[in-house]
Amino acid sequence: MNKIKEKARRILVDTPILPVLILYFIASVFVVPNFATVYNIKNLFLQVSDVLVVACGLTFVVLNGGIDFSVTATLTLGSIIGSYIMAMSPIKHMPGLSIPAAILAMLGVGLIIGLVNGFAVARLKMPSFIATTATNLCFSGLAVLLCMQLTGKSSIYGLPKAFIILGGSGKYFVVPIILSALCCLFCYLLLAKTKFGREVYAIGVNNVCAEVSGVNVKKVTVLIMVLSSIFAAIEGILLTARNEAGVSSLGDKMFTPIIACVIVGGTSTSGGFGGIRQTLYGALFIALINNTLNLLQVEWNWLMLVQGVLILLATLAGIAVKKSRKLNVIGGGA
Amino acid sequence: MKQSVVKTIFLVLLCVAVLGVASVQAQDAKVKIGLSMESLESQFLVSDHAAMVSKAEELGVELVVVIAEGDPTKQNQQVENLVAQGCQSIIIFPKDGASIASAVKKAQDAGVNVIINNRAIQSEDVIPDLQVLSDNERMAYDLVKWFGEKSRAAEETYKVILLVGNLGDEGAVNRQKGHKRAIEEFSDVFELVSEIPTEWNHDIALKGLQNALQANPDANLIITPSDFLYPPIRSALEQANKWAKIGEPNHTALLTFDGDEVGMQYLKDGYSEGDAAQNPIFEGEQCVEWAVKMANGERPTDLVVYDNGIIATVDNLDEVGPTVWSWSMLQ
Secondary structure, three states, rough: HHHHHHHHHHHHHOHHHHHHHHHHHHHHHOOOOOOOHHHHHHHHHHHHHHHHHHHHHHHHHHHHOOOOOOHHEEEHHHHHHHHHHHOOOOOOOOOHHHHHHHHHHHHHHHHHHHHHHHHHHHHHEEOOHHHHHHHHHHHHHHHHHHHHHHHOOOOOEEEHHHHHHHHHHHHHOHHHHHHHHHHHHHHHHHHHHHHHHHHHHHHHHHHHHHHOOOHHHHHHHHHHHHHHHHHHHHHHHHHHHHOOOEEEEOOOOOOHHEEEEEEEEHOOOOOOOOHHHHHHHHHHHHHHHHHHHHHHHEEEEEEEHHHHHHHHHHHHHHHHHHOOOOOOOOOOOO | OOOHHHHHHHHHHHHHHHHHHHHHHHHOOOOOEEEEEEOOOOHHHHHHHHHHHHHHEEEEEEEEOOOOEOOHHHHHHHHHHHHOOOOOEEEEEOOOOOOOOHHHHHHHHHOOOOEEEOOOOOOOOOOOEEEEEHHHHHHHHHHHHOOOOHHHHHHOEEEEEEEOOOOOOOHHHHHHHHHHHHHHHOOOOOEEEEEEOOOOOOOOOOOHHHHHHOOOOOEEEEEEEHHHHHHHHHHHHHHOOOOOOOOOOOOOOEEEOOOOHHHHHHHOOOOEEEEEEEEHHHHHHHHHHHHHHHOOOOOOOOOOOEOOEEEEEEEOOHHHHHHHOHHHHHO
């Protein structure tokens, strides 16, 4: 009995949003019309996959005490470049070549932006807030410019059907769900089971102590920024497939829901506490709120207010639970 | 502390329960139409939305409204949610004509009728059940062409500052194309000295316009893709002492788009030369009427209904002004 109690206490400390999520889900089954249908549950998980991968990548940065505003620019620029390769380039009629080339190019965008951010933060010692604001403006502007110059339009469509499968079209709805779950699992294992993961937490708690203890802070910081951008690029692949188009405004309004998944889940913005599990639960909770409020037909002019209130209540509940227990500050629970 | 946690969780559940009860009370056996708006950030969108709400009330149908706040991914998610709650028809005012195709396809696969409002879908495979469209490019071109012909006949020339909306917005892109096509065609009349991307943001538009007027003090024509941008236009021109009526020495010619009450008021008062007016009332009402008809099994004979718009100018205002949707709001 004590072991069960201890386990429950641990869950409440590490993932304060989880009991709120479970209770909200159960309540929704009984209270929200059309919620507990196969179609809607399928949609719910697809909608989670729309933000989960990029939120997992961003978690590394937040655990480090930083922020990465450029994730939305990364997924947008990748979307435009990848779509151009698949729909308008000289190899567009060879999906066997154009799809892998596009995916590699999109990942390449993530790698380049991540390296730029990492260099700025680790080597030039720019605060991540400023560095990633600059790269966000730069690369989202580049996305718009490229799209206009290449197509004269705001989006690129006509993507190959084999690529669209990645977005969960029709009977392939499980594909993005599985892919985002795999990315989430990878990030979890990376944080929870590797030396690199422990170093991320150590730097997040106190980077001076971490450095004195032998952690290569600069290298880890660069790797964190690269990871964040790579996962943003992967999310860009999934969203481009889901939207069946490269859209130059794809990421414009996405940063708030992405960071909400991380913060509401319980990862601390001061670094050192939180992890991928928390982000997963945060993503589930945000998607659940959006889905249920739509199904409840909450009037549109009340929707944002109600969303904000629910998120605030859930976060307060989490803070209250966390404060009532002693914290295990290192490895707050990947 | 335990008590506060329990209270907080209880409050969450209470919110859900209250909302659930409220919505259950609102539901009955009516035709159910979903409406997905990309945003309500301009008067045109607000009027289009209001026309649809009003028509739905008149026809006695249930209208479920969702607003995507300019996010194409969110709009797709919201359309999925509208399908999940059993809407028989869904009207979509898309943020992006290409990215909405996947949501349209999903809705149609689920047996839901889909009507596109104002912005055409961009897809080779997906055909909505109906599209009610305005031809932004043609209307923008026609207005500038009219002014070009008038100016050529009067042997007048203009240095043009061209405002552009958000380049992620297809409507803005098409208007820019129309404006530039006419500017190029009348290159003996118009010289484009500055092009300002505004992101549909007043602050960005104001700063851009101030800089452009500073760099080109002899600019004497401003072309804007929407009446929505009038506040920063007026502010910048007033600061440069160029906000004046037609015929006054420091007048700056203005050509605008949308036909909202601000734009038409300035046209009527003599500050601008022309306004390419879409008709959001017509578009909105057509969408709802056909959404209901299709929910009741009727099919349209044509897949596209066009809003031809009205080119309102200083020359024809008495004749066409009263036909513009915002005319009754003018002072």
